[in-house]
Amino acid sequence: MKIGIIGSGEIGGSLARRLSKLGHQVSIANSRGPGSLADLAAETGARAVTVHEAARSGEIVFVAIPAFKIADLPKDLFDEVDADVAVVE
Known part of the structure; x- marks a missing residue:
């Protein structure tokens, strides 16, 4: 699964x-x-991407940030994301 x-x-x-x-x-x-995620990417095999790419790269998208930071996410973050994508906060 992506x-x-x-x-x-x-x-x-x-x-x-x-x-x-x-x-x-x-x-x-x-x-x-993405540059700040090089160590985690190397450790896990995950692909380091921008937040827009992460929002558009999965069948499931996990938003794993503190609740007070959600307002700081780009307003268009989930534009063009398929309606079938599950977003877990």
Whole structure:
């Protein structure tokens, strides 16, 4: 399954580790950009992407950021995302 993760802290990182280990294709993003995720990507096999790419790269998208940071996400983040994509917050 293709899975997008927005957030690379304790929860997002743990999801990336576990889901990658289970064989899923994981794309992960954070507010600092793909370059800051090189170590996590190398460790997990996840693909480091932008937040827009993470939102559009999965059949499921996990938003694993603190609730007060959700307002800081781009307003168009889920534009053009298929209606069948499950978003888990």
